[in-house]
Amino acid sequence: MAEQRGTGRDSAAAPEHFLVVFPGYHRSWAAWIAQCLERHGHRATQQRWDPPREVPLEDSLGDLLLSSGRVLLVLNDWFFELGPRPAGEWNDALRGFVAAHADRFAAVNLTNRPLLPATAVLEPASLWGLSEEAAEERLLSRLGLERRRTPRSVPTRLRYPETRAEVWGEVPRRNPRFTGRDDLLTDLHQRLSDAERGASACTLLGMSGIGKTQLAAEYAHRFSPDYDMVWWINSDDRNIQRDRFGELAVELGLRSGSEPGERIRAVRDALRRGEPHARWLLIFDGWDDTEGINTLLPQGSGHVLVTSRNRGWSEHTDILEIPAFLRAESTGYLMRRAPHITSDQADEVAVEFGDVPLPLVQAASWLGESGMEVPEYLRMVRERKLTTVDEPATGEGFPQSSMTSWSILLNRLRRSQPQAIDVLSLSTSFAPGRIPLGLIRAYPQAELPEELRWMATDLPAWTRALDTLVNYSVLTRETRGPAGAEMGPHQESVHMHRLVHDIVSKLTSEDSRATHRKAVRSLLAEADPGNPLDSRNWPRYAELLPHLEPSGALDSTRPRVQEAVLNCLRYCFRSGEYNGGLKLAQQIRDRWSRTVEPLAQPMLDLTTQESNILRASGRFRDAYELDDGVLTRLQAAPERSELGELSTKSAMANSLRHLGRYEEAHTLQREVHDGNNRLLGPDEAPTLIARHNLGVGLRLLGKYAEAYELDLETLALRESLLRARHISTLNSGSAVGHDLRLLGRYRDALSRQEPIVRLHVQVLGPLHPQTLEARAQLAMCRRREGGHTQDVGPSMASLLEQLVQLHGREHYRTLSFLTNYGNFLREHGDLSQSRDLIAEAEAGYRALLGPAHPVATGMLSNTGLVMQAAGERAEAMSMFESALAGLTATLGPDHPWVLGCALNAASARNFNGRIADAVDLSRDTLRRVRHSLGEEHPLTLSCQVALSADLRAAREQEEAGKLEEDGLLSLTRTLGAQHPHTISARQRTRPYWDFEAYLG
Structure with missing residues (x-):
């Protein structure tokens, strides 16, 4: 007769093995249970269990079954919060996996609170509130084990967990x-x-x-x-x-x-x-x-x-x-206390507080008790509307014992080391995190209050004060510079955690804070290198930037401090920190609008930088409207500022280019250049910027030769005045490479762009926005040159990932590269991915620029090429004709973009049987392109080869043959016999033109 579970077994004859599985919180219970089992002749192995959230619960439970014998789960309500896991996952696992292996699982319950309904499958034996003898009896009964008359003795008998120490x-x-x-x-x-x-x-x-x-x-x-x-x-x-x-x-x-x-x-x-x-x-x-x-x-x-x-x-x-929490501990705690937040949101909160437990307890209390959403909570924390010591409206407040402990420490330091209190209080006028305290000794000329001047003059006292704070774990030391290098006191940095910062701030008097913030503002102004265009200064600006707001620098009316603030904003633009720059610009505008006249020079400079960053972020219309409003006020002012107007018009011309209003932008840019040249001279920075932007405008107008000549001159001037490694010089070098490629001089473009990219990487780093743009230009040079086909695909894929990481997929620079990579993939046979990328880029540009913008219109031609390659010839012709009509209306019939669309449209007409129309369009296109780009430009030769194909289809063999022969000779002479264009023409593969989306 089969024996039922729980009715008793001959434990002496058949010892069993049990895996006792417990959360660490119940270690004492697991140890006692294991001891009970061993005393009655069985083997027990204890296993602390906290299954990772990212591993499916069935897999973690399955791992437990790899042990021999039965698995005994030590349960309470906490057990099911391990992870934590989405609602319902535990019930599903219990009803499914555990129920299917019910003979291998057993459980005891240590709580009187309700467990999950599906826990019934485990038939847990409740040990809640029992005496040791009763608990042992119930444990053995649940496992179907017989009590030994004389249990084995153990070396050290563990005390029953419910019995406290004597x-x-x-x-x-x-x-x-x-x-x-x-x-x-x-x-x-x-x-x-x-x-x-x-x-x-x-x-x-x-x-x-x-x-x-x-x-x-x-x-x-x-x-x-x-x-x-x-x-x-x-x-x-x-x-x-x-x-x-x-x-x-x-x-x-x-x-x-x-x-x-x-x-x-x-x-x-x-x-x-x-x-x-x-x-x-x-x-x-x-x-x-x-x-x-x-x-x-x-x-x-x-x-x-x-x-x-x-x-x-x-x-x-x-x-x-004691380190901070592990990230899984932080997120697990937050999600248990605030079940409405996601794992990604919990991760963001944990990062904000550096995984330190006490502020995470406060955050969990705010989020859990108030139901506040994470973005709103973090916004309030970052704007200092909430600190780590503020109590939530309900729930747990900040532990008074912790505040008392801090008060005791500070009072002790006031008696034994008052100068350490000075350093600590001063530190709270910086932002929490990395604090460049060495500025105090590096700039002794800064305006320090009398009671703090010892910091700049008394090195032994300075060292003692810092040592004391580090010794008490209030601050930790950091240093700049290479590992192992000797650092002087003027280079010293410390790290102050946000929690320490909040507590000390709360315990510091308002008068002291005001005095110390003024001192820090003075230090920040003195530490400003004064040249945010030089990338060698960027580490210093990155160090100063976080401390502008907490020091009160954004509210200062001192010109020296205001200039330092503006230089930090200029750094954000030059270094590619666009999101941070937009936030800073808005903070500055909010503060300065209360005290600074709208047309004062600091406010005009602020507008210029904000406009730059808006454009770099793809917000072209916002930038234009910002500058247009300023120009209107400048022109209405009693005293006209010609330089101020020129600066604003320069920004507006830049926005107009991005908005697709190329002729209007070029006219305005010419006015700016001539005005700067007249008022400042040819060698000043605004004039050089205007020259560079004239080149950008000429490129967008399709006047590649003029752009090349102008960019060469600008490059020579910048190399002479700014030197070769200056960020603006590098930009001019890349512009010249771009011009050469658009002129069809592919080898020259490649030989110029390769060293330019190397310099970009050395000076700005591989992931700076300008470096990524230069690398994108290099990828296109290699693609057009035709000799690097095997390397181009992988390098473009890698570069796309980096652009997405920096800008996101919807940024205009990413969309441009998506377009070029999609065209490359289509050209090399990956039609499916090409279609996806081109469709994504076309939709992105339409959303960003509107359907009438030249770039959005030109994208239709790329869509047509994908359709044509897929055999959708009628649909492709519709795309080509739409692109041709739209671009002709906005750019005129002789623009290279229009001529490229015409090449594709003629091809589609041929493929769709409209031979006569194809011949007419091809003849007109060849005539126009020869006039616009010259006899030997690759696009001209492609149009010549295309016309010969159309004439051949129209049975005009003699003219077709002569055009084809001349075209092949020219292609061989200019690009080489093995260039893909030459080979395609020799094989009579119909030429096409893919549209490079370019905004300037």
Whole structure:
């Protein structure tokens, strides 16, 4: 007869193996359960379990079944929050996978709170509120095991988890939301267990808020069965610490006098002897002042745990530095407390607070109790409308004990090292994170208040103050420069966590903050290198930028500070930090509009930079309207500013080019160039910029030869005046390479563009926006030159990924490259991906620019080429004819873009049987292209070869043959016999023209 589960088995005859699976929180229960099983003749293996969220639950549960025997799950409601996981996943796994393997799973339940409904499949035995004997009986019954009449003895009998140690002194209540830290707790237990007798002391070291106290309390609860006595001693105040330590004498029944010193000596002696308890744990929480260590720190068979911010403990105990949460711990905690947020949002919050537990607790409380959405919460935090010490409307507030601990530390420092308080308070007028405190010593001429001038003049005092703050884990030291290089005090940087910044700010008087912010503004102005165009200065600007707002620099009316602010904005534009630049520009405008006249030079300079960044971000209409409004006010002003008007018109011309109004833009740009040349001279920066932009405009108008001559002259001037590695010189070099390629001089373009790209990478880095643009030009040079076909595809794919990473897929520079890569793929046989990319680019341009923009219209020609390659000839002809008509209306009949569309349209007419129409269009196109681009331009020769094909179809063989022969000779002479264009013409493959989307 088959035996039913739970009715008893002959355990002596058939010992079983159990895998006891538990969350780290229930380590003591798992150990007790394993001990019970072993005492009754069975084998047990304990396994701490926290299945990763990204691994399917069925897979993690399946891994447990790889062990022999049955799997015993130690459950409470927390168990099902591991991960955490989407709602319903656990129920699905229990109803499916676990139910299918019900004979392998069993469970005990440690809570009186409801479990998931599907937990019924496990038939968990409740151990809640039972005595040790009853719990053991129920455990064995659930597993169908027989109780031994004489259980085996074990070397050290573990205490039942519900039974506290004989002495349990004011240990903080266990935190039911304690998250992660399992490896740290295991490491700590191992260190204390492995230490030599009398030396089992470990200090949990770290900044306030990192979770030292929580970790110590969890250790006491989790490993309480290992100890007969656990005593908690708050150690912020030395007198309270001594009294609390002495209270043990009464608790242990020791004979001692009433004087504190006598009690302490009696306790130390009892602990050393291990009488009456040999297994003891003492926890000194918040022991920062290491005085009195020799008097209080006990030795003996027990363990000592200290929590401290003071690195001086390394001389007295083992040190365990407490790091921030692991990212999975941070996100898991946030998602358990605020179930409405996604894993990506939780990750963003964790990044914001550096995975430090205390601010994450505050964030989880705000998000969970208020239901606030993450974007709104982070916006308020970043705008300083919320700090890490603000209490939510409901739920848990900031722990008063933590604020008290900070107050005690600051008061102690005021007495022992007041100059450290000066440095700490000054640091809160910078932004949290990396703080370039070395500026204080690097710029002694900065206007420091009298009480802070010692920082610039007294190096020993400066060093002592910093050492003190670092020693107390308030700040950490950072240095700039190569690894291993010697750094002077003027280069010194420190890191202040946001939590420390918020707490110290809250404990600093308003008067001190105002004085210190003024000093920091002065330092930032002095540290401004004054030249954001030079990429060598960009690391300094990146260092200054975060501190503008917290120092009050954005509100300053001092010209020197305002110029530093504008230079930081210019850096954002030049370095490609467009999103940050737009945000900064709006912040500046909000502040300056209250105090600065609309037409004052700082406000005009602000508008210029904001307009630049708007255009670089693809917001061409917004940039134009911003500048147009300023120009209207300038022209209406009582005193005209011709230079101010020219600067604004230059920006407007730039916007007009991007908006497709090429003739209007060129006329305005010519006016700007002539005006700057007259007022400033040919060598000044505004004149050189105007010359460069004239070249851009000529290129868009299809006047490639004129653009080339002008760009060559601009390049020579910039090389002479700015030197070869200047960002503007590099831009001119790339423009010349672009001109050469559009002129059909592919080899010359390639030989010029390759060294230009190398310089870009050296000076600006490989991922700077201007470098990526130069690399895109190089890819097109290699494609057109025809000798690098194998390398072009992979390099274009890689470059596209980098453009998407920097700009996103909808940015105009990404769309341009999507177009060129899609054309390349079509040309080399990957029609499916080509169609996808071209369709994406066409839709992107239509959304960004509108359907009537020349670039959006020209994209129809690329769509037609994809259709034609797919055999959709009628649809392709419709695309080509639409592109031709649209571009002719906006650009005129002789623009190279129009002529290229005409080449494609003639091809489509031929393929669709309209031979006479094809001949007429091809004749007209060849005549126009010879006039526009010359006799030997590749597009001209393609039009000549195309006309010969149309004439051949019209049976005009003699003219067709002569045109074809002349075209082949010219192609061989200009491009070479092995160039793809020459080979295609020789094979009588119909030539085509793909549209390069270019906005300038």
